Amino acid sequence: MSDVLAENLSGKSVMGSDGTELGMLYNITMNLKTGALNDLLVSPNDEFPVGDSRFQQDEQGRLHVPVSRVQAVKDYIVIDR
Numbered sequence: 166m167s168d169v170l171a172e173n174l175s176g177k178s179v180m181g182s183d184g185t186e187l188g189m190l191y192n193i194t195m196n197l198k199t200g201a202l203n204d205l206l207v208s209p210n211d212e213f214p215v216g217d218s219r220f221q222q223d224e225q226g227r228l229h230v231p232v233s234r235v236q237a238v239k240d241y242i243v244i245d246r
Contacts, residue, residue: 174242179207181246182236187213190242191227202232205242219246 179187188209195202207228209215220228230244237243 174238177238178241179205179230180241180243182243183246185213185246186210187218187228187230187244193232194229204229204231205235205244206230 174190174193177190179190181187188207190205191208192206193202194204194206205228206223207220207230209218209226209228215222215226215228218228220230222228234244234246235242236245
């Protein structure tokens, strides 16, 4: 995958590889010592069945999607479900 500037990710929709819309990108977590990206924080859509998701959730209900699951970044951020 080619490099993508973080400013180009702001406000992008997150979609599963099966076509399911998960929600909108809220933030990205990273390791401050190494600079490695950890997780995408995704605010789920109301229609997305969060309980069926394999992703961890934080106290605000946002999904923690490991960056390793990102397959593509175009109009959407596509993740492997």
